[in-house]
Amino acid sequence: MKIIRHIKELNDSLYDFRRQGASIGLVPTMGFLHEGHMSLVNKSVADNDVTVVSIFVNPIQFGPNEDLEKYPRDIERDESLLVKAGADYVFYPDVKEMYPEGFSTKITVSGVSCGLCGGSRPGHFDGVATVVTKLFNIVRPNNAYFGMKDYQQLAVIKRFVKDLNMDSFINIIGMPIVRERDGLALSSRNVYLSEDDRKSAVSMHKSFGIIDELIRQGVRDKHEIINAVKAFIESYPGVKIDYAEIREPVTLEEKTFIDGDFMLMLAIFVGSTRLIDNRLFSL
Numbered sequence: 001m002k003i004i005r006h007i008k009e010l011n012d013s014l015y016d017f018r019r020q021g022a023s024i025g026l027v028p029t030m031g032f033l034h035e036g037h038m039s040l041v042n043k044s045v046a047d048n049d050v051t052v053v054s055i056f057v058n059p060i061q062f063g064p065n066e067d068l069e070k071y072p073r074d075i076e077r078d079e080s081l082l083v084k085a086g087a088d089y090v091f092y093p094d095v096k097e098m099y100p101e102g103f104s105t106k107i108t109v110s111g112v113s114c115g116l117c118g119g120s121r122p123g124h125f126d127g128v129a130t131v132v133t134k135l136f137n138i139v140r141p142n143n144a145y146f147g148m149k150d151y152q153q154l155a156v157i158k159r160f161v162k163d164l165n166m167d168s169f170i171n172i173i174g175m176p177i178v179r180e181r182d183g184l185a186l187s188s189r190n191v192y193l194s195e196d197d198r199k200s201a202v203s204m205h206k207s208f209g210i211i212d213e214l215i216r217q218g219v220r221d222k223h224e225i226i227n228a229v230k231a232f233i234e235s236y237p238g239v240k241i242d243y244a245e246i247r248e249p250v251t252l253e254e255k256t257f258i259d260g261d262f263m264l265m266l267a268i269f270v271g272s273t274r275l276i277d278n279r280l281f282s283l
């Protein structure tokens with residue numbers, strides 16, 4: 001496995017593979033890898049001839065008061081996990097390599113970017129869509145892997161890939177959420193949690209059971225369901241709800257009636273740590 005810091009070197013390395021028609025898989029990450037990330041890497045290694053994992057803490061997707069500076073990093077540990085998993089290249093650029101002086105372009109996706117994390121983190125999805133577009137152009141993968149933990153991000157990426165006609169050469173593959181034994185979704189940000197925070201954080205996953213139960217009882221009123229979820233989560237110490245919403249699974253539009261498939265979309269603060277989770281429900 002090779003760590004590559006420059007775009008030109010990555011292009012040169014992938015040139016022969018491309019010419020030979022080898023399939024290339026890309027797994028974009030911000031590093032500090034865990035089993036959630038590794039499920040994407042394992043899938044890419046299984047599906048493709050060559051796997052490129054990018055590690056880049058993308059400054060333009062962080063707001064001014066967010067955790068860009070303290071975002072956890074451990075490139076050595078990441079490297080050893082990726083070697084074990086059989087990744088071929090790690091693309092590990094610095095900020096100047098990705099955003100050289102004069103960089104002025106932004107990809108904005110409307111609709112699916114609105115509300116939820118897009119509402120709480122203004123500009124976040126512009127930053128995500130811009131960096132992912134750059135990574136797609138740099139790596140030119142056949143397949144790109146994203147986790148459903150960041151469900152709105154996946155919807156945004158699927159949207160611009162379709163809108164910009166990139167779907168004729170890139171498949172976007174969404175992978176299930178990997179969780180701890182108690183249900184907490186794995187996240188690089190879980191390292192910020194104290195033992196008590198950790199107990200409160202699992203309230204998101206536990207709240208899914210409340211919906212299952214309400215649905216079983218025949219409840220179809222969206223507000224009743226959301227209020228029950230909010231009250232349950234807020235009963236845990238140190239938790240503040242950022243949003244708890246029910247949305248249509250593909251467009252992420254608000255749903256008036258609970259019918260067919262719907263997503264529960266959650267974001268909470270536990271202390272100062274912001275965590276997200278979601279689940280698809282089907283009636």
Ligand code: AMP
Pocket residue numbers: 028029030031035036037039040145146147148149150175176177178179185186187188
């Ligand atoms: P990040 O490093 O947080 O930007 O995440 C990189 C990729 O890993 C994204 O596509 C995430 O959705 C995905 N990911 C993060 N956590 C998980 C998880 N617990 N299960 C599945 N995928 C995940």
